[in-house]
Amino acid sequence: MFFQSGPDIAHTLVVGALAYLALVAMLRLSGKRTLAKMNAFDFVVTVALGSTLATVLLSTDVSLLRGSIAIGLLVLLQFVVASLSTRSEAFQAVVKSRPxxxxxxxxxxxxxxxxxxxxxxxxxxxxxxxxxxxxxxxxxxxxxxxxxxxxxxxxxxxxxxxxxxxxxxxx
CATH class of the missing domain: 3.30.240.20 (bsu07140 like domains)
Structure with a gap:
């Protein structure tokens, strides 16, 4: 109950470190906008990233590659939405509120x-x-x-x- 088997702990340590590095690399590649002050869409992406990272860390059913692809997809979607928002006022009105x-x-x-x-x-x-x-x-x-x-x-x-x-x- 208080202690898990050695392989489970080793999995969490190794996959956790690698998933963390993958997340940091993807966020750096996607640019400063990904880490900017949050609107509702940014908040949803942040929660989804945290949930995905936690799943990769704690579930032996999810491979590091699969988790990295999921994290990459979320970062890519956030990048696409931010890019479209800067190019289209109509799109921006859908995903962001006005001051x-x-x-x-x-x-x-x-x-x-x-x-x-x-x-x-x-x-x-x-x-x-x-x-x-x-x-x-x-x-x-x-x-x-x-x-x-x-x-x-x-x-x-x-x-x-x-x-x-x-x-x-x-x-």
């Missing part, structure tokens, strides 16, 4: 916050995290595609960085 304007000129958009399931306390924490003590000093708070908040100061310049943000004040 959402939650606060403009110090005024919270309560409807947008409800739709995005953002509590007032989370908004206030984001504002404080951006270095502001007063909502009136904040120009915009954007809920980004990865779930993080961007807090932008009030200013006179046109908000060109808000071009792809959904909301009442975005152009």
């Amino acid at each position: 959402r304007l939650l606060l403009e000129a110090g005024v919270m958009d309560r409807a947008a916050m409800r739709e995005e399931r953002v509590a007032t306390e989370e908004m206030l924490a984001a504002v404080r995290g951006g270095g502001y003590a007063r909502l009136e000093d904040v120009g915009y708070v954007v809920l980004e595609t990865d779930g993080s908040f961007s807090v932008l100061p009030e200013g006179n310049a046109p908000p060109t960085a808000l071009a792809n943000v959904t909301g009442k004040g975005a152009q």
Whole structure:
């Protein structure tokens, strides 16, 4: 119960080390985008990679080659989806959410916050995290595609960085 046979432990050590090296090599080959901040699709791929690696590590029924092919397939699919997302706005709209304007000129958009399931306390924490003590000093708070908040100061310049943000004040 507490100890397995020697061959099972040896299998886990050898296959685990080799599967780990294969995963690191594939992630390095696929580029920085694979390890970027996660949106929903990236999260699914990350969970699937972890599950696949765990299966390769712990199951003697799955060969190292088969597990490496599965990991390679997931990395390839993530690479293809990321590549298509950069080439097609329609495809990007299917796999990624759009950023959402939650606060403009110090005024919270309560409807947008409800739709995005953002509590007032989370908004206030984001504002404080951006270095502001007063909502009136904040120009915009954007809920980004990865779930993080961007807090932008009030200013006179046109908000060109808000071009792809959904909301009442975005152009």
